[in-house]
Amino acid sequence: MSDRTTLRIRQKMMMRFLLGNGDEIAPHIKGDDKVSAQDRLSIYKNAYRLRLREVIDTDHPILGIYLGDDLFDKMVDGYIDHNPSHNRSLRQFCDALPAYLKEEPFFSQHLQISELARFERLLLSAFDAEDRKIATQDDLQQLPTEEWLDLNIRFHPSLQIFTTSWNVVETWQAIKGETPPPPPLEQNNCWVLWRNNERLTEFRSITSLEQIMLHCFLRGDSLSVVADQIIEHVEEALAPQTLLSTLNLWLELGWVQQLSSGKQVTNLEAMPNKQP
Amino acid sequence: MSDHFLGFGLGLRTQHFADVLETRPNVDWFEVISENFMVAGGKPKYFLHAIREHYPMVMHGVSMSIGSTDPLDIEYLTKLKKLANEIQPQWISDHLCWTGLEGINSHDLLPMPYTEEAIQHIVERVQQVQDFLGRPFLLENVSSYISYTESEMSEWDFYSEVVKRSGCLMLLDINNIYVSSRNHHFNAEDYLNSIDPKYVRQFHLAGHSDFTDYVIDTHDHDIPDPVWELYQKACRRFGPISTMIERDDNIPPLNDLLLELEKAKSIAQDVFSNTHPQMVETL
Numbered sequence: 001m002s003d004r005t006t007l008r009i010r011q012k013m014m015m016r017f018l019l020g021n022g023d024e025i026a027p028h029i030k031g032d033d034k035v036s037a038q039d040r041l042s043i044y045k046n047a048y049r050l051r052l053r054e055v056i057d058t059d060h061p062i063l064g065i066y067l068g069d070d071l072f073d074k075m076v077d078g079y080i081d082h083n084p085s086h087n088r089s090l091r092q093f094c095d096a097l098p099a100y101l102k103e104e105p106f107f108s109q110h111l112q113i114s115e116l117a118r119f120e121r122l123l124l125s126a127f128d129a130e131d132r133k134i135a136t137q138d139d140l141q142q143l144p145t146e147e148w149l150d151l152n153i154r155f156h157p158s159l160q161i162f163t164t165s166w167n168v169v170e171t172w173q174a175i176k177g178e179t180p181p182p183p184p185l186e187q188n189n190c191w192v193l194w195r196n197n198e199r200l201t202e203f204r205s206i207t208s209l210e211q212i213m214l215h216c217f218l219r220g221d222s223l224s225v226v227a228d229q230i231i232e233h234v235e236e237a238l239a240p241q242t243l244l245s246t247l248n249l250w251l252e253l254g255w256v257q258q259l260s261s262g263k264q265v266t267n268l269e270a271m272p273n274k275q276p
Numbered sequence: 277m278s279d280h281f282l283g284f285g286l287g288l289r290t291q292h293f294a295d296v297l298e299t300r301p302n303v304d305w306f307e308v309i310s311e312n313f314m315v316a317g318g319k320p321k322y323f324l325h326a327i328r329e330h331y332p333m334v335m336h337g338v339s340m341s342i343g344s345t346d347p348l349d350i351e352y353l354t355k356l357k358k359l360a361n362e363i364q365p366q367w368i369s370d371h372l373c374w375t376g377l378e379g380i381n382s383h384d385l386l387p388m389p390y391t392e393e394a395i396q397h398i399v400e401r402v403q404q405v406q407d408f409l410g411r412p413f414l415l416e417n418v419s420s421y422i423s424y425t426e427s428e429m430s431e432w433d434f435y436s437e438v439v440k441r442s443g444c445l446m447l448l449d450i451n452n453i454y455v456s457s458r459n460h461h462f463n464a465e466d467y468l469n470s471i472d473p474k475y476v477r478q479f480h481l482a483g484h485s486d487f488t489d490y491v492i493d494t495h496d497h498d499i500p501d502p503v504w505e506l507y508q509k510a511c512r513r514f515g516p517i518s519t520m521i522e523r524d525d526n527i528p529p530l531n532d533l534l535l536e537l538e539k540a541k542s543i544a545q546d547v548f549s550n551t552h553p554q555m556v557e558t559l
């Protein structure tokens with residue numbers, strides 16, 4: 001529709017008003033002796049901010065408690081002004097919150113805040129990621145021995161890797177357990193978040209060896225390449241056993257959707273779970 | 277009697293997922309908010325599909341923005357169509373309003389000016405949407421707190437004209453009619469009486485917050501008496517229309533909503549015992 005139609009002009013005015021950028025719309029709204037045009041418009045402006053605030057609150061409950069009311073308000077006001085919603089779904093509204101907290105002059109002085117927000121977003125990503133069947137330890141056993149060295153792994157879509165230099169998962173856990181959070185501490189940690197078989201989101205911290213293995217498998221390395229990589233970190237004699245037990249653990253946790261050896265894909269379907 | 281009468285339904289809400297699946301309550305059908313299920317997978321989709329196996333469903337959207345002067349969002353419509361293919365709803369609905377502009381979403385149902393220009397704009401878009409979705413499409417009247425000085429007609433004339441010219445159907449929200457009648461000082465019965473029954477496919481019932489000088493459509497309370505009274509009048513005028521309760525906030529246990537739904541059923545039964553006696557036996 002042309003930019004000059006009355007409808008488009010009016011809608012532009014209304015959006016400017018909602019975003020707090022001007023009230024040229026007011027003369028085009030009817031008021032009466034009970035409720036003025038301004039008051040009527042305010043209902044919409046308040047609802048706009050309140051709705052977005054609720055989304056931040058729902059998506060980031062632990063961050064909200066960590067910050068306390070005043071800082072939470074400061075964050076909410078800043079974020080709403082800085083990041084109008086560009087997505088039809090409110091599910092994505094806070095996607096840019098970690099980046100905002102990392103850049104904003106005040107919050108960027110406390111980088112653990114952005115990291116805590118990032119952790120909560122990854123929990124949400126794990127929660128509603130795509131459904132896929134998972135591979136089991138049996139599938140691994142059924143793989144012919146001669147194909148082991150070519151083994152590739154595809155991970156479940158819910159798997160999220162959270163590498164952080166702050167103790168924010170400990171902070172998250174403390175607040176969740178209604179205990180005082182530890183003071184912010186710089187420490188390198190790697191966590192994996194995923195959705196388990198009961199569709200509940202879980203996370204666990206992983207060792208640096210698992211981190212190396214994950215990294216290699218994710219970039220498409222086969223088992224033989226991964227084995228070469230880990231030999232630098234474990235005794236050569238222990239490497240096969242380490243690899244096998246780690247793989248079995250991942251399978252048990254439901255991290256793996258597909259094992260393949262280049263020659264064949266073990267029994268698993270690459271298709272999403274069948275929907276009725 | 278309408279071929280499309282689904283009976284008495286509820287809005288499917290996250291808080292009730294497990295309860296619905298375990299107890300299979302006596303609800304004839306569920307309405308789902310389309311946007312809540314436009315995610316890849318996990319719990320929401322699991323419950324959606326599991327519950328769909330036992331109940332008819334309709335899809336209700338909140339962000340089509342049919343009245344916006346931005347181009348139609350094909351990506352959104354594609355997701356909507358994909359979801360419809362998954363759950364095979366009886367129909368798809370959204371609101372007679374606009375929700376955003378220039379790529380920014382208000383996440384609110386913003387009213388239209390009631391002008392010929394707006395009618396033409398919406399009619400063209402509804403036709404595109406219907407062609408694309410290929411399923412029955414309903415537009416719902418929204419609650420509003422503002423009206424524009426340039427409006428040339430009443431809300432009901434505007435709504436009727438859009439529906440008549442575009443060939444879509446009506447989801448009449450009884451609470452929204454009440455709320456807007458209070459905010460804009462019109463008679464809610466005039467609204468009902470002006471609507472041609474042949475277009476009406478579904479009713480919404482809900483609660484609101486009454487601030488005396490104005491009323492806000494909050495969906496966080498039980499349905500209040502004035503809305504029940506208007507519902508009774510709507511039953512008289514329109515006959516058996518698929519009816520559901522919309523509760524979006526301060527969500528009570530499922531049982532409370534089932535009781536409210538029983539009340540809707542008994543109001544309708546009382547009306548239909550006179551007008552549609554055979555019908556009442558099947559309710």
Ligand SMILES: [Fe+2]
Nearest residue numbers: 416449480522
């Ligand atoms: Fe409604």
